[in-house]
Amino acid sequence: MSDFAVLGLFDSADALMKAIPQVKAKKLGRLEAYTPYPIHGMDEALELRRSPLGGMVLAMGILGALTALGAQYWISAIDYPIVTGGKAPWSWEAFVPIMFEVMVAFATFTAGLGMLLLLNKLPFFGHPVLNAKAMRAITRDRFALALEADPELDAEAAKAALRAAGATDLEVLPFPEKGPFLTSDFILRSLGGIFVACAVAGIGMYWAIKLVPTLIPITHMLEQPKVNAYEGSTFFADGRAMLTPVPGTVARGYLPVAAATQEEAAGLANPLPRTPEVLALGKKAFTNRCAVCHGPLANGQGSLGAAYGAKPANLQAGQFQAGGDRPVPSGPLGPPQASGAASQAKPGPGSGFPPYPDGKIYWTIVHGKNAMPSQAADLTVDERWAVVHYVRALQRAQNAKDEDLP
């Protein structure tokens, strides 16, 4: 095996530059110079190609600017359009500063890392000249000219050529020895090391994720000067965190029902007119609060009932009809007819059930019945009565007659 290179040292940049054409003329191998600082004219002397770095940087700079513009446009105009300062979401002028910064970032990292990693192939710790005795002088104050194998090198001829050009301290650099690298022992030990590192990192991350969010102040303002649920307080004598309201206090919009039992409530009249607005309100409240169990048609076929096996009331059943088990009387929509004692007083012909007045439905909404919880906290008085109207409308719709057609 031949040698990698023959190295000759010079004392000045001048001497080195004068020697290069002399040695080059002999055509013994690839010529390379190792110097402590860049020398003017070295590119021409060694006949190096122009560095392609400028083009790389230009291309990556343009790419960076376009990336920033595209990302900002997509985010601000398409994915998350929010009007700020009265500007249109696609107004691009505000994107210019970040475009510039990202362009510079792309370009500089291309210049720096592209030079290091792509063009100079660094980091690389195995270059033969790093092990040369002359290395100390090269990074200090002397200048080396090397004839390198291309692919073979006649070391004696190279030495003679360098000496003739004025070099001192000639040094022959052998190819670096390549020891066995991928032995099974090495692979096993590496895999073991990787496994241990992963295990340690995993356990560390597990505890970090568990513990760190519980540390004050990372608890996202969990610690506050207020009384949390089930916490004692010494602020009031009775240990409560909040004063109990004065007896008889009524929350706005939540008047209590004057009836104690459902039978008493039968006499309540629906105070709301049957207008499209009221029915729309009733539809909304029914859809939000009731339909999940009673079903959108109030026939007891709600999705929750189907999923959990509960048996919500079928409000279309005869027992819940305003006029008993016969269909709602036909005729144009008039004033609320299923109100109070009037409808209660006259059971429908042939019915097994007495009429079911509006007040009873209202009472059930407020207090709940069997498995049904109270809806009082979620529906205002108006919403409850609107639901009653809507239920009536559903009942009529499911029992429509020919005369109901417009």
Place this chain on the structure above:
Amino acid sequence: MKAETSALNVELPEVLREVPLTEGPVTPGSLDDQILGVTDRKPPRKWFLAIAFTSLLATLGFGFIGYTIYTGIGAWGNNSPVFWAFDIINFVFWVGIGHAGTLISAILFLFRMRWRNAIARFAEAMTIFAVMCAGLFPLIHVGRPWLAFWLFPYPNQRALWPNFRSPLLWDVFAVSTYFSVSAMFWYLGLLPDIASMRDRTENKWRKLAYTILALGWHGSGRHWQHYEKAYLLLAGLATGLVLSVHSVVSFDFATSVVPGWHMTIFPPYFVAGAIFAGFAMVVIVLVVVRESMNLTNLITQRHLEVMNKVILGMSCLMGYSYAMEGFTAWYSQNVYLHHTFLNIIGGTYGWAGWLTMACNIFVPQLLWFKKCRTSYFWMILVATSVTIGMWFERFVIIVISLHQDFLPSAWRLYKPTLVDFGILLGSFGLFFTLVLLFARVLPVIATTEVKGILPGAQPTHGGHHE
């Protein structure tokens, strides 16, 4: 180069001759022994004393930062309507200090000002440390710094994106780009020097560290070719970057409607102020380094004088900017702007306005005299005055403009707390601790660059170099 220069020197009169960039006999070898040898020797006692003091300050500052994070931003004096105070003042102040380093290393490189080679490394290091100090303040001002990554646009489960019309977001991009680019520029410049240190040190551990850091640099002609090209490109890009960064910082103010902030002069005014403050800091640190590390032959009197001239020029630019602020207030015929300007020269904080003007405009006029430009006493006096003045300039811009804006019922005076001062002092401690550490473990002068401009360093034939 040598031949051309010496040929010219014969014909040129004395004043036009090229002044040598170093004093006394300097060879590449002696340079290495002087600069790189520092790391092989034990630091002197005064270095330990200095770093003990500065790291004590830094520890104190971090203690106050910890206290702030634990208790919340209420630990500071910031309150409605002065929501920005010491934190943003310090941020702008430190970012500004950093700009001198990039100016020296990049802009003067493009202009082929070869005297920069001796001080570029130090100035670049100061840039990085100053930007580190600067970055600290917005980070702690967000209140929950562990969530600061929300500032970056990344896809998240909240389906939220940052607002790209906010100059604060531009700032995030500008400062993080500036820091990473400066760090890379600095490291690439260090690479050949670290290789020299790797090859000269005898200590096993230090050799290992320098070997890894040098990435196997061996100074081949092909590597130098790409390296020089990369350095030139980086200098050009960093020049644009440094001008953009402080412009973006000024947009934080200028794009708002607050009287005293909403002015088109802000970007150039901020950039000039940044270079001004940065050069003053470089002068202070350079004088200390030059004397304590015996670098008088490399950092010559001429370096200091040229830097002082830059400070003088920037001081005049600042004077123009301040005058323009007054002119804008008068010419705009806007009562709010009038009021803000009158606050600067005569309000509760009027003393700060006059201190700013005295420190930044009047005191630096001393540098018209050559005696002041070359005497340590006067240049340190001026540089200290500029540092104080530039800090107060940001105080004037931020606090005076905010404490009385459009609505008199919202006016309130601002009063900093002990924590505010503690963190400010801590940032100085951090900065000087890093500077002191840097001076011991890495070459304070770019030896490779200085070697290249020593007499006789470049070949005499060819005749087509600059």
